Amino acid sequence: MESTEEVRSRLRDLCISQKLAVVSTQSGGQPYASLVAFVASDDLRHIFFVTARTTRKFAYLTKDSRVAVLINSSTNEESDFHDAVSITVIGTAEEISGPERENVVELYLSKHPYLEDFAHSPSCALIKVTTKSYYMVQNFQNVMELHVD
Amino acid sequence: MNWIIAPENILQEDRQRVGGKGFALALLVKGGFKVPKTFCVTSDTYHEYVSQTGLRERILLELNRKSFKDMRWEEIWDCATRIRNLFLRKSIPFEIEKELKEIIEAQFKGKSVVVRSSAPDEDAASASFAGLHESYVNIKGADKILDHLRKVWASLWSDAALLYRQEIGLDVKKSSMAVVIQEIIVGDKSGVAFSKSPNDDSQGIVESVYGLNQGLVDGAVEPDRWIMGRGNRTVISHTPAERTHRMIPDKSGVQRATLPDEVANRPPLNAQEVIRVFKLALNAEGFFKSPQDLEWTIQKKDLYVLQSRPITTLSSQKKDDSRSWYLSLHRSFENLKALRKKIENELIPGMIAEAERLAEVFLTELPDKQLAAEIDRRWEINQKWTNIYWEEFIPFAHGVRLFGQIYNDAMRPEDPYEFLDLLTRTEMASLERNQMLGDLAEMVRKNPSLAKDLAAGQYAGLDSQFLEAVDRFIEKFGDLTCAVTGGTQCEQTSDSLYKILLEMAAHPPTKTGQRKSGAKARLKEKFLNAFEGEQKKQAAELLDLGRSSYQLRDDDNIYLGRIEAHLLAAVREARQRMDDYQAGRIQQKIADELIQVVENLDHRPQFQSPYKQQPGDGFVIQPRQLIGQPAGPGLAKGPARVIQKTADLSEFKHGEILICDAVDPNMTFVIPLAAGVIERRGGMLIHGAIIAREYGLPCVTGIPDATFLIENGDEVTVDGYLGIVTIGSSDLRGNAKATGNGPLGIHSAKEKIES
Numbered sequence: 001m002e003s004t005e006e007v008r009s010r011l012r013d014l015c016i017s018q019k020l021a022v023v024s025t026q027s028g029g030q031p032y033a034s035l036v037a038f039v040a041s042d043d044l045r046h047i048f049f050v051t052a053r054t055t056r057k058f059a060y061l062t063k064d065s066r067v068a069v070l071i072n073s074s075t076n077e078e079s080d081f082h083d084a085v086s087i088t089v090i091g092t093a094e095e096i097s098g099p100e101r102e103n104v105v106e107l108y109l110s111k112h113p114y115l116e117d118f119a120h121s122p123s124c125a126l127i128k129v130t131t132k133s134y135y136m137v138q139n140f141q142n143v144m145e146l147h148v149d
Numbered sequence: 150m151n152w153i154i155a156p157e158n159i160l161q162e163d164r165q166r167v168g169g170k171g172f173a174l175a176l177l178v179k180g181g182f183k184v185p186k187t188f189c190v191t192s193d194t195y196h197e198y199v200s201q202t203g204l205r206e207r208i209l210l211e212l213n214r215k216s217f218k219d220m221r222w223e224e225i226w227d228c229a230t231r232i233r234n235l236f237l238r239k240s241i242p243f244e245i246e247k248e249l250k251e252i253i254e255a256q257f258k259g260k261s262v263v264v265r266s267s268a269p270d271e272d273a274a275s276a277s278f279a280g281l282h283e284s285y286v287n288i289k290g291a292d293k294i295l296d297h298l299r300k301v302w303a304s305l306w307s308d309a310a311l312l313y314r315q316e317i318g319l320d321v322k323k324s325s326m327a328v329v330i331q332e333i334i335v336g337d338k339s340g341v342a343f344s345k346s347p348n349d350d351s352q353g354i355v356e357s358v359y360g361l362n363q364g365l366v367d368g369a370v371e372p373d374r375w376i377m378g379r380g381n382r383t384v385i386s387h388t389p390a391e392r393t394h395r396m397i398p399d400k401s402g403v404q405r406a407t408l409p410d411e412v413a414n415r416p417p418l419n420a421q422e423v424i425r426v427f428k429l430a431l432n433a434e435g436f437f438k439s440p441q442d443l444e445w446t447i448q449k450k451d452l453y454v455l456q457s458r459p460i461t462t463l464s465s466q467k468k469d470d471s472r473s474w475y476l477s478l479h480r481s482f483e484n485l486k487a488l489r490k491k492i493e494n495e496l497i498p499g500m501i502a503e504a505e506r507l508a509e510v511f512l513t514e515l516p517d518k519q520l521a522a523e524i525d526r527r528w529e530i531n532q533k534w535t536n537i538y539w540e541e542f543i544p545f546a547h548g549v550r551l552f553g554q555i556y557n558d559a560m561r562p563e564d565p566y567e568f569l570d571l572l573t574r575t576e577m578a579s580l581e582r583n584q585m586l587g588d589l590a591e592m593v594r595k596n597p598s599l600a601k602d603l604a605a606g607q608y609a610g611l612d613s614q615f616l617e618a619v620d621r622f623i624e625k626f627g628d629l630t631c632a633v634t635g636g637t638q639c640e641q642t643s644d645s646l647y648k649i650l651l652e653m654a655a656h657p658p659t660k661t662g663q664r665k666s667g668a669k670a671r672l673k674e675k676f677l678n679a680f681e682g683e684q685k686k687q688a689a690e691l692l693d694l695g696r697s698s699y700q701l702r703d704d705d706n707i708y709l710g711r712i713e714a715h716l717l718a719a720v721r722e723a724r725q726r727m728d729d730y731q732a733g734r735i736q737q738k739i740a741d742e743l744i745q746v747v748e749n750l751d752h753r754p755q756f757q758s759p760y761k762q763q764p765g766d767g768f769v770i771q772p773r774q775l776i777g778q779p780a781g782p783g784l785a786k787g788p789a790r791v792i793q794k795t796a797d798l799s800e801f802k803h804g805e806i807l808i809c810d811a812v813d814p815n816m817t818f819v820i821p822l823a824a825g826v827i828e829r830r831g832g833m834l835i836h837g838a839i840i841a842r843e844y845g846l847p848c849v850t851g852i853p854d855a856t857f858l859i860e861n862g863d864e865v866t867v868d869g870y871l872g873i874v875t876i877g878s879s880d881l882r883g884n885a886k887a888t889g890n891g892p893l894g895i896h897s898a899k900e901k902i903e904s
Contacts, residue, residue: 053784054774054866054875113203114210121870123784 168267223832336446360395517740548698645799781848812837825867
C-alpha cells in the first residue's frame with residue numbers, strides 16, 4: 001500500500017498536470033456539475049477556481065457551500081480504463097477577497113496565464129474550496145481515501 | 150535554442166524558422182550580393198514568447214469568442230486591438246531577452262535598424278502578405294529594437310492579416326512570425342525593381358525615389374518609373390514623377406521632407422544607374438531561378454539589395470486584389486486630414502443647408518401632383534446624402550482607430566480602450582439632445598399637474614412654456630419616433646415623446662460619465678509627454694483628428710436624420726390626405742401620382758429582419774449565457790426591452806436593459822433610462838457603445854441572436870467587463886446579503902456595480 005506521503009504526492013502531481021476540474025453543486029436536491037479551470041494549493045488543503053457571478057454554480061454555491069470536485073487524467077482513449085487517475089474531492093466553498101485574493105490570483109494565473117482578464121474581472125468571483133477528503137481512483141477500481149485534518 | 154541567427158548560419162532546413170524574407174536574404178548574402186548587415190529572430194523565439202507568457206491561448210480565446218464569419222470587420226478590428234495590446238504589455242521572458250540583447254548590442258551598437266516581419270508562410274508563391282505585416286524603420290538601441298520586435302509579432306494578428314489569412318484558408322493556430330533585423334542604409338535614392346513585368350513578359354520595371362524607399366512602398370512619395378527591355382537591357386520608356394518629397398530618417402522613425410529644388414528637377418537615377426539596378430534584378434532572378442521583386446538602395450556608389458521576393462503569379466494576383474482592399478482598411482494620417490477638411494468645410498455645412506432648404510417648403514400648400522414630385526425629390530436628396538454618408542463619413546471613423554493605435558503604442562494601457570477617455574465628452578449632438586430632453590423632464594418632474602395631464606393624455610391645457618420648449622426640441626431633433634434608416638414609421642403625435650418624458654421625470658436625473666475633467670487633462674498631458682519635438686506636435690494633431698472623428702460618428706447620423714425627417718414629413722402629409730379622403734373629411738379625389746409615389750415607397754427593398762422566429766422542430770433552445778464583445782465596463786441586471794421597431798422605444802422604462810439590432814444615434818435618447826445595453830452589431834466604436842460609455846453603462850455588443858433569443862421582460866444580466874449576457878435569474882450578489890451570513894460574502898460585486 002502506498003504511504004500517505006506517496007498518495008499526497010500522486011494527488012499533487014495530478015492537480016499540477018490537470019488544468020480542468022468538474023465542480024458539483026446542488027440546488028433543491030438537484031446536483032449540478034460544471035467545468036472549471038482550477039489550481040490547488042501545494043499542501044492540497046485548498047482548491048481555487050474563478051467563476052462569473054452570473055453563473056448557476058455561483059448562485060448554488062451561495063446557497064449551499066458544500067461541493068464535490070472531480071479531477072482526472074483521462075484522455076478519451078481506451079487506455080484510460082487502466083491508466084487514468086481520477087480524484088474526487090469534497091469540501092466547502094467560499095469567495096475570497098482582499099490580499100488573500102491577490103495572492104491566490106497570482107497562483108491561479110501562474111497556471112492559467114491566458115485567463116488574466118477573466119480572473120481580474122470585477123464580475124468574477126474567486127472561490128476557495130477548503131478540502132475535507134480526497135478519494136483517489138486508479139487501475140479502474142482501486143480507491144484510496146485521504147482525509148484532511 | 151538559437152533565438153537569433155546570422156544569415157551565413159542559416160541552412161536549408163531553417164527556411165520555416167526564418168521566414169521567406171529572412172531565408173531569401175540569407176541566400177543573397179551567401180550568393181555574394183551586397184546586403185546590409187542582417188540578423189534573423191527565428192519563429193522559435195515567437196513560439197517561446199507566446200507560450201511562456203500565456204499569450205498563445207489568450208489569442209486563441211480572443212479569436213474564438215465567436216465564429217469568425219459572424220464577426221463584423223469592426224469586431225475583428227477590436228479583437229486585433231486587444232491582441233496588439235497584449236503584445237505591447239507582455240515583456241519578453243528574461244532568458245530570451247538576455248540572449249537577444251547580447252547579440253543585438255554586439256552587432257548593431259550605435260546603428261539604426263529596420264525591424265521587418267518575415268512570416269514563414271509569407272512570400273510563398275500562393276500568398277502574398279506584402280504590406281499586411283508591419284515593418285519599423287530607423288530603430289536604435291537594443292531595448293527599442295526588442296520593443297519593435299513585439300510590435301512586428303503583434304502585426305501577425307492585425308485585422309487585415311486576420312481577414313486575409315481567413316480568406317486564403319490558413320489555419321491561424323499555425324501562424325508564427327520570424328523577424329529580420331537589418332542595419333539601415335540611408336540611401337541617397339532607393340526603389341523597387343521587377344525583373345519581369347506582370348503585364349509583359351518581355352519587359353521589366355524599375356521605380357525610384359529620393360531618400361528611403363519607405364515613401365515609395367507605402368505610397369507617400371511618387372516614384373519615377375522606367376519600363377525596361379529584358380532582352381537588350383535598355384530603357385523603353387521613362388515616366389517622371391512630380392518630385393516634391395522624400396523620406397528621411399528623423400529622431401526615431403522616418404519623416405516626409407520637402408525635396409530641395411536642385412534635385413527635384415532631375416530623376417533620382419541617371420541612365421547608367423537605371424541599367425545597373427535592372428541588371429541587379431535580373432541577377433537575382435537568375436540566382437533564385439524565378440522573376441524577382443527587389444527592394445534596393447544606393448548610398449554613394451554602393452548598390453544594396455534590401456530584400457528580394459518572387460513576383461506573385463497571375464493566379465495569385467487575383468487574391469492580391471482583396472489584399473489591397475484589406476490594406477485600404479487603414480487610412481493614413483494625411484488621407485484622414487484631407488477627409489476631415491472636406492467633411493467639416495463642405496459636407497456637414499452642405500447637409501445643414503440642405504435640411505434648411507427643405508424646411509422652407511410648406512408641404513400643406515402643395516397641390517397633390519407637386520407633393521408627389523416633392524416626395525420624389527426628397528427621396529433623391531436623401532439617397533444622395535446616404536451615399537455620401539457611406540462613402541465619406543464612414544471611412545472617417547478610421548481617425549478614431551488611428552488615434553487608438555498610436556495611443557496604445559505610446560501608453561501601453563491596461564485597458565486597450567483607455568484612449569476613448571480622451572475622445573469622449575466632446576460636444577456630440579446626441580448629448581445636446583439628451584440634455585434638452587433632461588431639461589424637459591425636469592419641467593415635468595417639478596410640475597405635478599403637468600405630469601398628471603400628460604399621463605391622462607389631456608394635452609389641451611398644457612403649460613405654454615412647456616409646449617414652447619417641446620416645439621423647440623422637435624424643431625431641432627424631430628419627434629423621436631423616426632429611425633434614420635428605412636423609416637416610414639414616424640408617428641403623428643407627440644405621445645412617444647411625452648411617455649419618455651414621464652418616465653424620465655419619475656426618476657432622478659441621469660448624468661453622463663462621472664469621470665473627473667482633471668483626470669482627462671492629466672491623461673492628455675501624459676499622452677503628449679510620451680512624445681518629443683515634431684512628434685509631439687503630430688500627436689496633438691492626431692488627438693484633434695481623433696476627437697473630430699469620434700464626434701462625427703454620432704453627429705453625422707443626426708444631420709442625416711434631419712434630412713430624412715423632411716422626406717418622412719412629406720410622406721406623412723401625403724398619407725394624411727389619403728386618410729382624410731377615405732374618411733370623407735375631404736371631397737377632392739387624391740391625384741394618382743401621389744398615391745403611386747406613396748405606394749412605391751412601401752415597396753422599397755427591405756433588409757432581412759433580424760427578428761426572425763426560430764423554426765419549431767420539437768426542441769426549444771433557451772439561451773442562458775451569450776458571448777459577445779465587451780464594449781462598456783460594468784455589471785447590470787434588469788428586465789429586457791427588445792426594440793423591434795422605433796415606436797417600441799416609447800415604452801422604455803427606467804432600469805430596463807436595452808436590446809436592439811444597433812443603437813441608431815436617433816434612438817440614444819433612451820440611454821439615460823437604461824441600466825445596460827446589448828446590441829446585435831458588434832464593435833467598440835459603434836454608436837451604442839460610445840453613448841453607453843458616455844453614461845458609464847455596461848454594454849455588450851456583437852450578439853447576433855440577441856433580438857430573437859431574448860424577449861421583453863426576460864431578466865438579463867449584462868457583464869460589460871467580459872462581454873457576457875446572462876438570461877434568466879442570476880444572483881449577482883449571492884444570497885449572502887439576504888440571508889445575513891452565508892459563506893459567500895458579496896464584497897466586490899455590488900460595490901463594483903455601483904462604483
